[in-house]
Amino acid sequence: MACFPGQAPEGFRLRAALLLVRHGDRGPLLPVRNLSGIDCGVPPVLPAGLRSVYAGYGRAASRAAAGWRARLEAVGGTGALLPADGRCRQGRLTPRGVLQLLRLGAALRPRYAPLLAGVAPQRLTVYYSPTERTLQSGAALAFALAGEKSLGGAVWQATRNVDLCVTQCSCPAARQLYTRAGLAVRRRQADHPAFGELVSRLGPLAVEQPPEAPPLRPAELWDALLASACHQAPLPCLGESCVSAADAGSLLVFRQWEARQPRSQELRSAARLRMRRFFEEAGRQLSRVTSGDRTAPLLTVWAGHDLTLSAALLALGVRALSAQFQPPYASRLAIEVYEPTPANPQRLWQFRLLYNGEDVTPLVPMCAGAPSGRLDLCPLQTLLDFTGPGYMAPFGGRSYEQVCVDTNL
Structure with a gap:
């Protein structure tokens, strides 16, 4: 034992x-x-x-x-x-x-x-x-x-x-493998357009970014919401539009689903x-x-x-x-x-x-x-x-x- x-x-x-x-x-x-x-x-x-x-x-x-x-x-x-x-x-x-x-x-x-x-x-x-x-x-x-x-x-x-x-x-091969693994993850995310739309909608509400900035990645959006979630604070708002608890819950569900997917050989x-x-x-x-x-x-x-x-x-x-x-x-x-x-x-x-x-x-x-x-x-x-x-x-x-x-x- x-x-x-x-x-x-x-x-x-x-x-x-x-x-x-x-x-x-x-x-x-x-x-x-x-x-x-x-x-x-x-x-x-x-x-x-x-x-x-x-x-x-x-x-x-x-x-x-x-x-x-x-x-x-x-x-x-x-x-x-x-x-x-x-x-x-x-x-x-x-x-x-x-x-x-x-x-x-x-x-x-x-x-x-x-x-x-x-x-x-x-x-x-x-x-x-x-x-x-x-x-x-x-x-x-x-x-x-x-x-x-x-x-x-x-x-x-x-x-x-x-x-x-x-x-x-220095290990260029590791960076290359991570890049390939990241591309595979993004392709998998693209198979779920509702999730992509959620991230695109919530990103501007949560994070201050210039118009020319690239769209947020799901992990970046999740990190942005953690400060509120971990400290029992209101979720971010832009004017009268706010990230809702339901939005954050939907993002969490997808992140958890993503985590359960098999890790690629490139990532390992x-x-x-x-x-x-x-x-x-x-x-x-x-x-x-x-x-x-x-x-x-x-x-x-x-x-x-x-x-x-x-x-x-x-x-x-x-x-x-x-x-x-x-x-x-x-x-x-x-x-x-x-x-x-x-x-x-x-x-x-x-x-x-x-x-x-x-x-x-x-x-x-x-x-x-x-x-x-x-x-x-x-x-x-x-x-x-x-x-x-x-x-x-x-x-x-x-x-x-x-x-x-x-x-x-």
Whole structure:
């Protein structure tokens, strides 16, 4: 029987963990009408424990402000760890987004904080995409997991793109595959003219755009409506014409239908290429842990986006989860690494995969029939093989560099 997430399987101890998280609540990416009237601040009533964590983080952020200003400005930020006020700003993390990551960290702290007990603070590493909202989200999560010392003592590493790639990130073939997959999606949408008409009608009501701007894509329209939906605010209006709740419901129904459609081979291949460097670095770090490297990170946070999580799930082959059209704010994918205890005759290291707290290890194809002897665990070597040369097996075993310049995929 699979053990409850938060408990170590019998005969093993948790030795390291990797958390891939989506940033918290943010303002829409496009200029939405009536956005200034939406309150994205912290709710007035919070559980006492959570309010204390939020207040503590505010004080810690003020003390750390000088040391963080340059890091935040380097990713296009305002230089502050906390949003200035409760207004929704285009593409910016909101106070509620900060609260989501603090809540998540507080919930996970009993599980993962012991990994860092008695070790150097540098054994917590936080990677973030080159955006302010992921850096702010990573900081809030790290604070809630490991306390104020994490803001100054942890290793903070900017990556180059939303795929959380650190080096050698260019892959033209992945972009080409995504373009082809997008064309297939648009052809499928064209088979449903009523849906296209809905998007065309609602777009001008929801988003301020010049007349020459291209029509909104369904995902863009949905994102524009989320600020209202997530904050119990009126839907956008243009004059006397407003987006109705029925309109938003119809859009949601179609988006959910779209998410249930089979993922194309182009999309799966593109996701695998996009996440190559992420999994490569994850495998390298976990190998350092198992080899006894006393400087290896024991807790790693990768602060990314919904696209990052979706691509990682596709690359892992967890289709039941990758069918979600959008991982919610503050979603997380956790890789937990277990070392057998001395009394355990099973001497192989194991890992477990959790998505938003649910054990999904059995859903990963690489773990199907893996000889772990348990339903809730998978041999770590299986994951290390996946993150190593085996990762490129679907491409005929060619190297990542060779595949990325192949325009004939």
